Amino acid sequence: MNSREQALDNALIESIVTQTVDELAPRGLFNFNAPRQTLMGEGAILKIGDKLRQLGASQVLVIADRVVHEQGLMRSMERSLERAGIKFTIYPCITREPDETLVASATELLARNQADFVLGFGGGSALDAAKAIALAGTSQSSLQQLAEPGFAGRRVIGLGAVPTTAGTGSEVTDISVIMCADRWHKFVIKHVDLMPDLAIVDPGLMLDLPPLVTAATGIDALTHAIEAYGARSSHPLAKALAICAVQSIAEALPIVVGNGGDIAARLTMATAAYKAGLAFSNSGLGLVHAISHQIGARYRLAHGIANGILLPYVMRFNALVCQREYAAIAHMLGVTRTGMTEREQCMASIDAVRQLLADLGLPGNLAGTNIHRDDFAAIATDALADVCIRDNPRNVTEADIVTLLEEACGNKNNL
Template sequence: MTQTHSAADIATVVQQTLQNFRPNRGFTFRSPAITVTGEYCVSQLGDALLELGASHVLMVVDRQVWQMGLLEGCESAIRLAGLQLTLFTEVEGEPDSELMTKGIEVLTQSGADFVLGIGGGSALDTAKAIAVVGDYHGPLTEFEVGGLASRKVGLGAIPTTAGTGSEATDITVINDVRHNIKVPIKGPALVPDLALLDPMLMLGVPASITAATGLDALTHAIESYVSKQSNLLSQAYAYHAMETVMAALPIAVGCGDNIERRFELAVAAYKAGLAFSNSGLGLTHAIAHQLGAKYHIPHGVANAILLPYVMSFNALCCEQEFAEVAKALGVSRDSMTPRQRCQAAIDAVRQLAADLGLPSSLREFGVLEADFDALATDAMADICLVGNPRQVTHGQVMQLMRQALEGEG
């Protein structure tokens, strides 16, 4: 949907932009100590764990992935290295505070000195929370602002989907069951010591999940690229991730056993994770977290629905950055004006989601406009909003949700 803006609108946004942006001349960039990639690279898992000083591993696994027998190679590599192994296979659905508490109890009782998450984003986020939050006390919301600086155990992550980038990030998202909100927990201690990317673990992922997780990775890349906290390194990783997802995702969705494209997506999701971990995200995620907690909309799907509307909202204050996004997505033309490039990027994201068969409106999930006020209030308090390039009001958040409710395009 093309939007028109008055001179007064533009002047207001320019003023907001000048207030919001700060030059990022100096920055700290965090990433996993060891990253292992390649086909069948799980065979190197034991050596990597030994290098990191592990002796007893708590493996936190997605139950469905475990039941499918996909992780026999991981278990064998750990045992062949002479390491003790304890299994925690209760991860189902999105991670929540009750599951985290159970996992912390298992970690304490087992005496493990290394927590290894294997599975989709839920398993990885659960593992990260178990490894870190167990050393602290207090409500989850106390940890939103980056207070988790240390942990007593090692931490590793092996994704079986290409999307969340949790294997590279300093953040985990846990559903606070008591308050029914998603809490993004952030801190240096949440960056894994080990990330292992093996495309062979991703070959059985259904097309619908491949599509949703791929849009999650694309959202990470786009939001981090235009974040007011971005830096040269984060933008470089984000740009490459955008290029790769746009080229590889349709092929991987259509041909799930294409190892090359699966590998490219795995690396792209990792790079997008590195990018947003070191630059922040934005309004898309701030809203998506609330919709996921309230309506259990899959995170990647919520992002796919919301992203075009948030891009349109933000484009007015960072036209050049979105023009560069269009170039990364392969839809920029020399004859276009910067504003036309922005619109081309927005249209490309919307078309990609449609081509992959993803839902296009929130109404498909039973979202009610009556809930928008409370959802907007929670979104305004979400830590992801800190990186958004344009200031936003409670009313504007509600308006964006109204647009997404009907799938206005």
């Protein structure tokens, strides 16, 4: 082969290699998004000033739950920020689940304050509000724009989260749930910049959480873990976090409801909510959340209560395609015996969830709510449009949701 033929040969090989690489499609990839920094454990809040200084914060806007503020739970944070020389403004505006109007007014405050860091302090309501304010405020966008698929705006200031409930996992998710101005629908916004830069998780802030809120928020965390474990987009890392969270919740949730002052059990629950949050933020949820976003807004049902009611009904529906997953969950809930078939284990997991709800004093059906049969079709339509539906492991139709709602209404006779 002469040198000209050799050059042609090389060019041909090069073009075949280029074409082959261009046609390669990666398979089975998954992203894993988490806060840059986490500080977790009893007394973690005392270190918040140091952490914020490391992150370069100098002027912090704190979006806080009003009850938490009035209870004096923010004093340690205030002292730590003072000692670190960080200026801050506390806006204790969260008195219920946040809505569009609240986000708009706090966004104006953010601009006036010239804050370079937003910190959410409270339950999921305060954290979700802080996250939406930071992204909407600095990208100068409305919530409608944030909720549009492919929204390209960016958050250009810091974001931190201090949870005072162990449930939503919002401190480690790239999600914010905000009520529309009509307080009838919810925006479920997912964006990479909604992931906080810093999570400070201190079980000492959760000791006075009332038993009913402790139970409802804990069941929210359990729902995250179970939905993330079975989600279509789940993957080994999310599954490992989710299954581990189920085990911790089974162990610690009854204890924190019965004895809220048990700091070790509170830490176990806070860690479980964190793990479940990371799991679902990186894998997806399912039908429980798709429906609960609708009925929570319409009938003023606390998020965890709505999830708890729906969870066993949705598990029964999904069991057709999730037998193996639910059998593993039964194992973590401690309700398997030798000799049980996988199907028996799967059904045992559903019974165990029902029993846990009863033990915690949470409602097991929708009978005590204002839900009405006339609304079922609209709820089903909206649930099918919810971002959470796409990760439900079983295909769902409007008729399936209506049937499920009828089942979940139990013996309600005023439908």
